[in-house]
Amino acid sequence: MMQKLDVGMALVTYFGFLVALTMREAAGAFVAKSLGDKSSDTQSRATINPLPHIDPFGTVLFPLLMLISGIPLLLGWAKPYRPDMRYFKRARRDANMVFIAGPAANLLIAILAGVAMRFGGVGISGLPGVLGGAEQGNLSADPIPYFLMSIGTANIIICVFNLLPVPSTDGWKLLLNNIKYNAAQKLESIAMPINLVFLLLLVLGVLSPLFGLVLGVYRAVFF
DSSP: OOOOBOHHHHHHHHHHHHHHHHHHHHHHHHHHHHTTOOOHHHHHHSSSOSGGGOOIIIIIIHHHHHHHHTOSSOOOOOSOOOOOGGGOSSHHHHHHHHHHHHHHHHHHHHHHHHHHHHHTTOOSTTOOOSBTTSSOOOTTTOOHHHHHHHHHHHHHHHHHHHHSOOTTSHHHHHHHHTSOHHHHHHHHHTHHHHHHHHHHHHHTTTTHHHHHHHHHHHHHHHO
């Protein structure tokens, strides 16, 4: 039986997800820009305004479907972006810096949100999930802990997700950037089947223990 959707917590959860996705994209573009990338795509993406990063399906529809279906975490993706490596002085090294910048930014934000929660004296107990009925709290009375929790957990999940070697993630880009050209081309040719298998594993909940372990460790440390 599907639980009733808590609209308030759904919005807070989506806010945290959007912050995490925006910071991941912006960090990569800012680093590319600092390394000399003058392409129009990099210039437009080097911003913390979420609008240039939004992909209609990956940033809006897919996360919305996850919320409605009751999945207790959000995953998604932004509009495709790749730096123009012709501007880089040392292409491989500079590209690696760009690709690692997003997950690094997510990890830093997750730590900062966790520290704020920890030293703010707010524990995880009493903080509800997106679906009502489990842990009940009062979002309207004191929203700050909820926003901190949402930002922290979303950033740690997006960080881990984007380090996985799955097409379009930073982990995938790092992998292709650091192997031989022929091997990278072969992997690129099977990117679509890999994505389909990954989505199937995600929908079936096969990857849930991984994300559950990450969240468990994060909450044990900070909450």
